[in-house]
Amino acid sequence: MDAELKPCPICNSKAELKEAHYLESELPYSYVHCTNEACTLNHNAAHFSSSKSEAKNDEDAIAAWNKRQQIPAHH
Numbered sequence: 001m002d003a004e005l006k007p008c009p010i011c012n013s014k015a016e017l018k019e020a021h022y023l024e025s026e027l028p029y030s031y032v033h034c035t036n037e038a039c040t041l042n043h044n045a046a047h048f049s050s051s052k053s054e055a056k057n058d059e060d061a062i063a064a065w066n067k068r069q070q071i072p073a074h075h
């Protein structure tokens, strides 16, 4: 899996794709978060799951993360 992840739109740190499972249902989900622990997006990341596959979840999470690049960033 080497889909490209853009850096965090807020702090420009490296982003990371994570996969996990909901406890009750064991439904897999994926999310992308910022690796900078001081950043809002370290914890506040959108989760993506579907009944299709983990690969599809990854794809959705990455696409959503990369779209957020439009958040105004300091230059």
Ligand SMILES: [Zn+2]
Residues within 6 Å of the ligand: 008, 009, 010, 011, 012, 013, 034, 035, 036, 039, 040, 041, 042
């Ligand atoms: Zn960040």
